[in-house]
Amino acid sequence: MQVIFKTLILNNFKSHRDITVNFGERTDITGDNAEGKSTICEAPTYVLYGTDALGSKLDPTPITYEAEEIKVSLLLEVDGKELMLGRSLKKNKTIYYVNEVPSKAGEFNEVVEKLFDKDLFLSLFNPSYFPSMHWEKQRSMLLQYVTSPINKDVIKHMPDEQNKCLAALFKKHNLEDIKKIHAENKNTLEKKYIAAQSRTKTLQERLEQINISNVPLESLKAELAQIDKQVREKESLLDKAWEKNQAYNSLQAKIRNIQDQVEMSKEHWPLLKNEEIEDSCRTCKRPLDEESVTTVKKDKEIRIENYKANHEKLLKERAGLKAQLEEMEFIDVTELRNEIRELDPQGTPLREAIRIHGEFGRLQEQVKQAQTDENETLHSLNESIFILDCVKAFKAKEAELQGEKVQALFETLSVRLFEEQRNGELKNTFEIELDKKPYRKLSTAEGIRAGLELRDVLSQQSDLITPVFVDNAESITSFKQPVGQLIVSRVVAGQKLKIEGVDAE
Ligand SMILES: Nc1ncnc2c1ncn2[C@@H]1O[C@H](COP(=O)(O)OP(=O)(O)O)[C@@H](O)[C@H]1O
Ligand SMILES: [Mg+2]
Structure with a gap:
């Protein structure tokens, strides 16, 4: 978009009672101090925004003379189409004009907002406006035209x-x-x-606190196994002895039992031997006949025979058992028990050492x-x-690449977008430098030059061409022709205000 100033008409605008400026491709405004050159710079921004060229609210009411109405009209050409904007102040009331038609504030502002962004226009029109903004605003304004590099590229x-x-x-x-x-x-x-x-x-x-024995676990285990084996062997001997003694004892008991029977049998013998053969009935006392007596005698003889056979059997049995007992032996296990009792505790320290080995492991x-x-x-x-x-390195690289991208837009200025903090992390910043000198430290001439380069970059990046006003140009010997219409004011000693619009041939 190209915006061209064609005509500016001032009525009672500060020191200017009535003046018309016809702009050329280049417009030279010359005159002595206080001739009203800077005031002309303020008029277009006053029409558009009611501010001076630095964006501060402006009251242009003349203080040196009376005026009923203050009015500024600006004829613009926007992409070849004319637009006349006007603003007047009458009895402290602002009146707006769009193409000479009185309009409401809202309508007027809408027309202006549609044209271009306020900060952008002010930055392009006044080279010292951009550096006057908050650094964050400057930074974001410049960076909106420079896409940050994509992750893959970083x-x-x-x-x-x-x-x-x-x-x-x-x-x-x-x-x-x-x-x-x-x-x-x-x-x-x-x-x-x-x-x-x-x-x-x-x-x-x-x-470290575990007191492990120097003897390897395997040796300990072998030693313990040896002891256990001996104990087991002795215990098995003990078992066998116990079994034998058990048999011995039971045989002895059997002999005692037969002995008892023999004793009883012996006691029975005299009774049987001395038993009388009766010759009369025990109850009726009638004498028994011979046959009966013979029968009774026979019966006694049989019982004696039986007794003898039984007694004989008992004696034989006893002799047999006694002979068996003779063959057997009662084993004394006291010694064996003592040996086991002595052997078993020898395993205890080994078991403890093995347990410690386990714990250590x-x-x-x-x-x-x-x-x-x-x-x-x-x-x-x-x-x-x-x-x-x-992540840190990525940010640094991203910043570096973005910085390079931004830097590539400038010819003489350098732009700093990041600042390294003490912890090594990057922090956003914005500093425009000329030969390592920050903008605010530049001389008037350097400042104008830096401002012009900046506004040209913004103009190129935003595709918006507007007029630029270089005030106090006498302080600078020469500068590069900026993009857009150039309006230059210069002090010329002893000269009345002179405005010359020059068009290229
Ligand atoms: N509101 C005002 N009404 C009348 N005169 C003013 C007003 N404000 C400033 N002036 C005066 O207008 C004159 C022109 O100022 P200026 O445009 O800055 O001159 P220049 O830039 O040519 O040196 C100065 O004398 C200034 O004091
Ligand atoms: Mg001035």
Whole structure:
């Protein structure tokens, strides 16, 4: 879009009672001090926004004379189409004109807003406007034309390892989220690592306190097995002896039993032997006949025979058992018992040593596990630290590339977009420098030159061409022809205000 100033008419605008400026491609405004050159610069912005050329509210009411109405009209040509805007102040009331038609403030402002952005227009029209804005505003205004480099382009410029790391992470998260995740991880892992270290240390200390025997576990086990074997052998002997003694005892009991029977049999003998043969009935006392007496005699003889056979049998049995007992032997196990009692406790220290060996082994395992945990935690921690470094490096590279992109727009100025903080992180900033000198330290001439370069860049980037007013141009010997109409004011001693619009041939 190209905006051209054609005509500016001032009525009672500050010191100007009635003046018409016909602009050319270049317009020279000359005259002595206080001739009203700068005032002319304020008039177009007053029409558009009611401000001076630096955007401050402006009351142009004349103070040196009476005036009923203050009026400024500006004839513009916007992309070949004429537009007449006017603003007047009458009895402290503002009246707006669009193409000479009185309009409401809202309508008027809408027309102006549709033309161009206020900050952009002021920046293009007045070379000292842009540097007067807040640095954040300057920065965002300039950067809106320079797209920030895409992730892929940034990591391309990073070392291989960082490039791979971020490329993988970008598949899931954006840079800020990656940073949040790993800052949090780092925090947690740092604590976890300290805990893991102290666990390893505690276990190691416990391990060191264990008094493990120098004798290898296998030897201890072999020695114990030897003792156990001996004990078992002796116990088995003990069992066998016990069985034998058991049999011996039971045989003895049997003999005692038969002995008792023999005694009883012996006691019975005199009774049987001396038993009388009766010759009369026991109850009726009638004499028994001979046959009966013979029968009774026979019966006694049979019983005596039976008794003798039985007694004989008992004696034989007793003799047999006694002979058996003769063959047997009662084993005395006292010695064997003592041997076992003496042998068994020899295993106790060995068992204890083996138990300690076991405990030592288990603790060693725990130490190993704790060391593994510790190493894994450290590994994850280092990974997060590395990722955070990548994020930092990414930002630095992104800033560098963006800085280069912005820098490429300028010929003599350098632009600083970032500032490194003490912690190494980048912070946004905005500084325009000429030969390493910040804008605010420049001389008037340097400032004008810097301002013109800046506004030309903005003009190119925004595709908006507007007039530019270079005030106090006497302080500068020469400057590059800016893009758009040029309006220059210069002090010429002793000269009345002179305005010359010059068009190119
Ligand atoms: N509101 C006003 N009414 C009348 N005169 C003013 C007003 N404001 C400023 N002036 C005067 O107008 C004159 C022109 O000022 P200026 O445009 O800055 O001159 P120049 O830029 O040519 O040196 C000065 O003498 C200034 O004091
Ligand atoms: Mg001036």
